[in-house]
Amino acid sequence: MRLSLVPDNNRLIRKLESIFTLADDERQVLENLPMQVMGIKADQDIVRQGDRPSRSCLILSGFACTYKVTAGGKRQIVSFNLPGDVPDLQSLHLQVLDTSIGTISPCRVGFIPHEVLRDICERYPRLAAAFWRETLIDAAIFREWVMNVGQREGYQRIAHVLCELLVRLRAVGLAEDHACDLPITQGEFADAIGLTTVHVNRMLQQLRANGLIELKGDRLKVLDWDKLKAAGEFDPAYLHLERQEAAA
Secondary structure, rough: OOOOOOOOOHHHHHHHHHHOOOOHHHHHHHOEEEEEEEEEEOOOOOOOOOOOOEEEEEEEEOEEOOOEOOOOOOOEEEEEEOOOOOOOOOHHHOOOOEEEEEEOOOOOEEEHHHHHHHHHHHHHHHHHHHHHHHHHHHHHHHHHHHHHHHHHHHHHHHHHHHHHHHHHHHHHOHHHHHHEOOOOOOOHHHHHOOOOHHHHHHHHHHHHHOOEEEEEEEEEEEHHHHHHHOOOOOOOOOOOOOOOOHOO
């Protein structure tokens, strides 16, 4: 598939603008970013642990996840990847991937050659700083997830992840009025928060019964945002958003 200029990478621009103030010329560079766009079915790997990629992947639409697998075949999801995310941006400087990235729902993915990213970083130092900030925030999210899995009870874990997803989706324009599409299965939540699928189901039922959320199919509606944040001990500071209204 040939490289093309695609007009639909506005999620990347929105994502970066939620954490960094872009100038007009920097925004234009991102609008004209050359990439190879592919449609990938659900439950497929985009890149695998041990790969030596020559490009990074931008999630244009759909949901993906970063994960690792034990020798016994157990999967630990370490982050959910949303439109606007470049989950393997670190591969620009780290030659070998130490995690895998796979789709959760059908996705459209833009593959950006590393030489293109390097050229942009050299010509636009502030964009290099924006990408660096993005990877630092990814690391902050990983730290928060370690806290979530290691020290919080099941009810708190699921509440916290739901809060994070809603805030991150709002930042890229994919959630409003405390509601969003959420095509994540209970099994995938279980792999992310270290519980069984049965336990995840029980915790979601409890959140519903307590009047905090409504979950119908792939659609999440938060009925009491303040109580859900309290239940998950959620403080959005670790997301380092410049636009604080996204976390309100």
